[in-house]
Amino acid sequence: MDPIRSDLHTHSAHSDGTESPGELLRAARAAALDVVALTDHDTVSGWGEARAAALDAGVGLIPGVEFSTRSGHHTYHLLGYLIDPGDSALAAEFDRIRESRIARAQLITAHVGETTGLSWDEVRAQVHGDATVGRPHIADALVARGDAPDRSTAFRTLLRPPSGMRLPEYYAPTPERALSLIRGAGGVPVLAHPGSPARGGLPTAAELEAFVRLGLLGVEIRHRENPAGARARLAELARRHGLLITGSSDYHGTGKPNWLGENLTDAATLARLLRLGNGTPAILPEELRERLQAYPTA
Numbered sequence: 001m002d003p004i005r006s007d008l009h010t011h012s013a014h015s016d017g018t019e020s021p022g023e024l025l026r027a028a029r030a031a032a033l034d035v036v037a038l039t040d041h042d043t044v045s046g047w048g049e050a051r052a053a054a055l056d057a058g059v060g061l062i063p064g065v066e067f068s069t070r071s072g073h074h075t076y077h078l079l080g081y082l083i084d085p086g087d088s089a090l091a092a093e094f095d096r097i098r099e100s101r102i103a104r105a106q107l108i109t110a111h112v113g114e115t116t117g118l119s120w121d122e123v124r125a126q127v128h129g130d131a132t133v134g135r136p137h138i139a140d141a142l143v144a145r146g147d148a149p150d151r152s153t154a155f156r157t158l159l160r161p162p163s164g165m166r167l168p169e170y171y172a173p174t175p176e177r178a179l180s181l182i183r184g185a186g187g188v189p190v191l192a193h194p195g196s197p198a199r200g201g202l203p204t205a206a207e208l209e210a211f212v213r214l215g216l217l218g219v220e221i222r223h224r225e226n227p228a229g230a231r232a233r234l235a236e237l238a239r240r241h242g243l244l245i246t247g248s249s250d251y252h253g254t255g256k257p258n259w260l261g262e263n264l265t266d267a268a269t270l271a272r273l274l275r276l277g278n279g280t281p282a283i284l285p286e287e288l289r290e291r292l293q294a295y296p297t298a
């Protein structure tokens with residue numbers, strides 16, 4: 001039997017990806033993926049279009065979201081799969097984060113504008129509809145005015161705070177709070193790219209154990225930002241706690257070099273993930289649904 005190819009972390013223009021959900025699903029088809037998860041930052045506004053496009057393209061869709069959480073100086077990104085978007089506590093949290101992100105982006109824009117002349121209108125022009133605003137849109141505005149060749153360069157140069165200065169922060173829930181919101185909405189929380197260098201260091205065994213007690217169900221281990229040397233230790237910890245071990249691209253269209261399908265999640269893990277979530281059903285072609293049901297429930 002052919003393996004089931006699933007990529008469980010992608011972004012559309014509803015946050016900081018560059019493609020519409022429809023374009024993303026068609027790109028997933030072209031990349032020979034069977035299943036893709038749409039995990040925009042702090043919003044579910046892309047789900048409707050993604051669902052329709054998934055049915056059209058014959059690609060499976062796991063509706064999801066990516067939460068940025070903060071605990072002291074550490075930032076942890078939590079993927080939340082299959083959450084109920086009608087959960088009012090979750091919806092209120094998204095509103096709070098997204099509003100705070102706008103205020104923070106305005107502060108950063110004003111600061112960058114002092115040397116470049118960049119205006120908030122130019123940043124707004126890079127944001128599709130009511131997408132979740134972030135530094136990537138400020139980077140895109142700098143590219144549009146010719147101050148940087150591409151988004152990644154803008155991040156490394158003009159968007160980098162001078163040494164000793166901290167970026168203004170937006171409101172981010174603690175991991176505890178985000179875990180409880182995701183689980184409360186029937187979702188499956190997975191710790192995204194825990195080895196990312198920009199996040200303040202790898203979680204210790206004790207930290208990970210605390211997250212597990214609070215409801216964490218998985219860890220994204222095959223991700224380009226996790227250093228090779230850290231993966232075995234993370235996987236060992238994840239196995240010890242019976243966590244899902246996922247692999248994903250974190251595709252952002254042309255906004256990042258990551259390509260669709262560059263890391264995959266195996267079918268047995270996908271089958272378990274689908275059984276763990278009950279806030280929203282996944283969209284799965286019938287033939288795929290049957291194949292996934294054949295995996296053991298343990």
Ligand code: AMP
Pocket residue numbers: 016068133134135136151152155252255256257
């Ligand atoms: P923010 O959440 O506003 O602090 O911005 C950080 C986000 O920018 C992270 O979630 C990254 O995934 C995202 N991002 C998108 N494209 C890039 C890029 N080319 N370089 C660095 N970060 C990027």
Ligand code: FE
Pocket residue numbers: 011016041252
């Ligand atoms: Fe992003």
Ligand code: FE
Pocket residue numbers: 066077192193
């Ligand atoms: Fe992330």
Ligand code: ZN
Pocket residue numbers: 009011066250
């Ligand atoms: Zn992401």
